Amino acid sequence: MVINVLGLGNIIFGDEGFGVEMVRQLPEYNSYPDYVNFIDGGTQGIYLLDYFESPECLLILDAIIPVEYDAEVYSYQGSDLPSFIHRKLSSHQIGLSELLSLAKLHEKMPRKIALIGIPPDNLDMGMGLSPKVRALIPKALAETDQILQSWISTGINQQH
Amino acid sequence: MSKRIVVDPITRIEGHLRIEAVLDENNVIKDAYSSGTMWRGLELILKGRDPRDAWAFTQRICGVCTTVHALTSVRCVEDAIGAQIPPNARIIRNLIDVTQHTQDHLVHFYHLHALDWVDVVSALSADPKETSRIAQSLSAWPKSSPGYFKELQTRLTKFVESGQLGIFSNAYWGHKAYKLPAEVNLIAVAHYLEALDFQKEIVKIHAVFGGKNPHPNYTIGGMTCAIDPNSDNAINIQQLNMVKKIIDDTATFIDQVYIPDLIAIAGYYKGWLHGEGLGNYLSYGNFPQTADPASGLWPSGAILGKDLATIHEIDLADMGQVQEEIARSWYTYSKGDQAALHPWEGETNPKYVGPDLPYEYLDTDHKYSWLKAPRWKGNPMEVGPLARVLLQYAKQEPMIVDTVNGVLGALDVGPEALFSTLGRTAARGIECKQTAGFMSKFYNQLIDNIKAGDYQVFNNDLWDPERWPKECKGFGYTEAPRGALAHWIHIKDKKILDYQIVVPSTWNASPRDGKGQPGAYEAALANTPMEDPEQPLEVLRTIHSFDPCLACASHIMDMNGNEITTVKIV
Numbered sequence: 001m002v003i004n005v006l007g008l009g010n011i012i013f014g015d016e017g018f019g020v021e022m023v024r025q026l027p028e029y030n031s032y033p034d035y036v037n038f039i040d041g042g043t044q045g046i047y048l049l050d051y052f053e054s055p056e057c058l059l060i061l062d063a064i065i066p067v068e069y070d071a072e073v074y075s076y077q078g079s080d081l082p083s084f085i086h087r088k089l090s091s092h093q094i095g096l097s098e099l100l101s102l103a104k105l106h107e108k109m110p111r112k113i114a115l116i117g118i119p120p121d122n123l124d125m126g127m128g129l130s131p132k133v134r135a136l137i138p139k140a141l142a143e144t145d146q147i148l149q150s151w152i153s154t155g156i157n158q159q160h
Numbered sequence: 161m162s163k164r165i166v167v168d169p170i171t172r173i174e175g176h177l178r179i180e181a182v183l184d185e186n187n188v189i190k191d192a193y194s195s196g197t198m199w200r201g202l203e204l205i206l207k208g209r210d211p212r213d214a215w216a217f218t219q220r221i222c223g224v225c226t227t228v229h230a231l232t233s234v235r236c237v238e239d240a241i242g243a244q245i246p247p248n249a250r251i252i253r254n255l256i257d258v259t260q261h262t263q264d265h266l267v268h269f270y271h272l273h274a275l276d277w278v279d280v281v282s283a284l285s286a287d288p289k290e291t292s293r294i295a296q297s298l299s300a301w302p303k304s305s306p307g308y309f310k311e312l313q314t315r316l317t318k319f320v321e322s323g324q325l326g327i328f329s330n331a332y333w334g335h336k337a338y339k340l341p342a343e344v345n346l347i348a349v350a351h352y353l354e355a356l357d358f359q360k361e362i363v364k365i366h367a368v369f370g371g372k373n374p375h376p377n378y379t380i381g382g383m384t385c386a387i388d389p390n391s392d393n394a395i396n397i398q399q400l401n402m403v404k405k406i407i408d409d410t411a412t413f414i415d416q417v418y419i420p421d422l423i424a425i426a427g428y429y430k431g432w433l434h435g436e437g438l439g440n441y442l443s444y445g446n447f448p449q450t451a452d453p454a455s456g457l458w459p460s461g462a463i464l465g466k467d468l469a470t471i472h473e474i475d476l477a478d479m480g481q482v483q484e485e486i487a488r489s490w491y492t493y494s495k496g497d498q499a500a501l502h503p504w505e506g507e508t509n510p511k512y513v514g515p516d517l518p519y520e521y522l523d524t525d526h527k528y529s530w531l532k533a534p535r536w537k538g539n540p541m542e543v544g545p546l547a548r549v550l551l552q553y554a555k556q557e558p559m560i561v562d563t564v565n566g567v568l569g570a571l572d573v574g575p576e577a578l579f580s581t582l583g584r585t586a587a588r589g590i591e592c593k594q595t596a597g598f599m600s601k602f603y604n605q606l607i608d609n610i611k612a613g614d615y616q617v618f619n620n621d622l623w624d625p626e627r628w629p630k631e632c633k634g635f636g637y638t639e640a641p642r643g644a645l646a647h648w649i650h651i652k653d654k655k656i657l658d659y660q661i662v663v664p665s666t667w668n669a670s671p672r673d674g675k676g677q678p679g680a681y682e683a684a685l686a687n688t689p690m691e692d693p694e695q696p697l698e699v700l701r702t703i704h705s706f707d708p709c710l711a712c713a714s715h716i717m718d719m720n721g722n723e724i725t726t727v728k729i730v
Contacts (some may be wrong), residue, residue, distance in 0.1 A: 012205060012220045044374045046267055050360040102356060105319055125203060
């Protein structure tokens with residue numbers, strides 16, 4: 001079994017770096033089996049496709065713009081995740097939703113998929129998360145860990 | 161009455177490209193304006209930091225071009241402090257760089273640009289048998305049976321009918337400017353999917369040599385990877401064999417899929433030779449073969465006014481050559497808005513004087529962009545694959561001359577066809593064939609060194625800042641997939657005093673300058689006739705042909721599914 005935990009976002013734009021900060025902190029938060037990979041995906045867009053398509057379970061950490069814009073931790077699983085592709089001016093605009101639809105078109109969607117996101121408070125150029133987002137990190141870590149633990153235990157059961 | 165159309169990715173995040181075009185009564189573009197934002201302010205993050213860390217920050221400027229910024233940054237610092245790197249480090253850097261080029265061009269062609277020429281929905285009505293016949297007439301690529309295309313068509317139909325893929329609802333399918341028969345559309349869609357799979361393989365080379373993927377490791381003085389053919393904990397025989405296989409497969413894919421597709425598609429569009437643009441081309445050169453940065457396989461030089469007979473020499477340290485202007489950009493200079501500053505004396509003082517949000521359109525008679533206007537000896541320049549291919553064509557590099565003439569011959573057009581949107585797109589494919597060859601060349605260079613017992617990849621002579629000059633300046637450059645890229649640094653007391661970056665898309669997406677000269681996108685869009693201004697496919701074609709590198713800095717997920725591009729007619 002392979003679980004990929006993929007942090008997305010740009011660390012030089014404040015809260016954009018949420019996902020990357022999370023994958024840096026998670027290995028310290030709990031201990032995980034070797035088949036759990038923590039990946040700093042940055043803003044690599046389409047070049048991350050293999051990380052999307054290769055594991056059984058995929059957990060994505062990213063700054064998001066939710067429908068209701070409250071400062072809290074948002075969690076989506078399975079079909080709750082939207083997948084759509086827009087016309088782009090730049091290949092660099094290929095984001096999470098596009099990668100998900102490409103994986104679907106490829107018929108290579110991971111068996112389980114989840115997204116943990118927070119709405120950014122500050123996207124100005126600069127290193128480090130805003131106080132509002134930093135305050136949400138413990139909750140985001142706990143929710144991420146909970147999903148990972150459930151996947152890990154399910155994976156073990158299936159091997160029996 | 162003239163019409164003005166706006167193509168603008170609506171996003172709440174800075175970092176986008178907006179095009180405004182003024183059309184005449186026949187829907188021909190009279191004037192175009194390119195406005196954008198990028199990494200302005202990065203120098204503030206870098207100021208005061210250890211120059212040895214600069215590469216790790218600059219690689220985050222851009223989502224896809226991480227490795228080229230990291231490379232340019234280490235070259236820049238090494239130039240300033242006078243550090244030398246071992247031959248293996250030079251070769252490995254070249255190999256990572258050329259791998260990036262090859263992968264990037266492939267992805268650009270199939271996953272961004274092809275859909276400007278290929279109508280995906282039309283592919284659903286193709287006859288799989290006829291598709292197979294055409295595919296087999298184009299190439300020896302084995303995935304070409306009627307059954308293969310039939311299966312793909314069924315999968316595609318199911319997918320479109322499921323309604324999940326917005327790609328089929330938000331684009332301009334059925335637009336009159338699409339000219340391919342259904343069968344050629346189906347071939348292109350098949351290769352769109354195959355290329356998606358294949359690009360995942362190519363990048364594995366980065367993981368071998370860069371250690372960590374997707375952000376490879378660099379260091380001042382060389383590379384961090386260890387080479388030992390017999391060790392499990394270093395680059396060893398198994399990994400090198402894997403690299404070799406990927407390189408061979410890449411060359412095959414480009415020869416049997418990319419180039420034949422390019423010729424097949426272009427054959428239906430050779431009547432659409434718009435998008436010429438400036439006729440001025442600039443390349444810094446790349447892939448050095450010795451310790452001299454100017455020993456690159458790609459030459460440096462400038463071409464002015466399409467005159468291939470005269471190649472102008474360039475010097476990035478000459479204060480009068482590469483300069484940035486801000487007369488039409490939202491900045492001020494201490495010497496006044498008409499000044500042109502070399503990056504070593506560059507200033508970044510933002511001052512927004514544009515319309516208040518939300519606005520209908522920009523005040524294009526005055527300042528209208530967050531991008532500065534880079535100029536070479538006062539000339540606006542196009543950078544990228546077309547510039548590099550033209551330069552090599554002019555210098556009669558045999559591989560380029562053969563490949564260019566082969567493609568032009570297959571299309572039955574003359575060399576003047578190169579000065580167009582389609583020429584830019586063809587140049588990228590031709591260059592991709594060349595870079596695939598370079599991958600093999602650099603791999604062989606590395607193997608020869610390893611066989612000779614040379615495993616050195618790092619030189620620590622100047623790792624310690626105590627050995628640096630108290631104050632020094634330097635520059636580093638490369639040719640990124642999108643074109644000329646350079647960083648300039650000023651180091652004082654072991655810290656970064658100033659850091660300036662001029663990226664390829666600042667050249668191409670540049671606004672007008674103090675003399676009113678348009679940038680490359682702006683010039684290329686002029687005189688383009690549009691079938692339907694509300695579906696500006698022609699604008700996307702030409703802008704995409706440059707492979708724009710904007711909106712690259714952020715990666716946010718919008719759960720509302722907002723449309724990115726809108727068109728307004730005012």
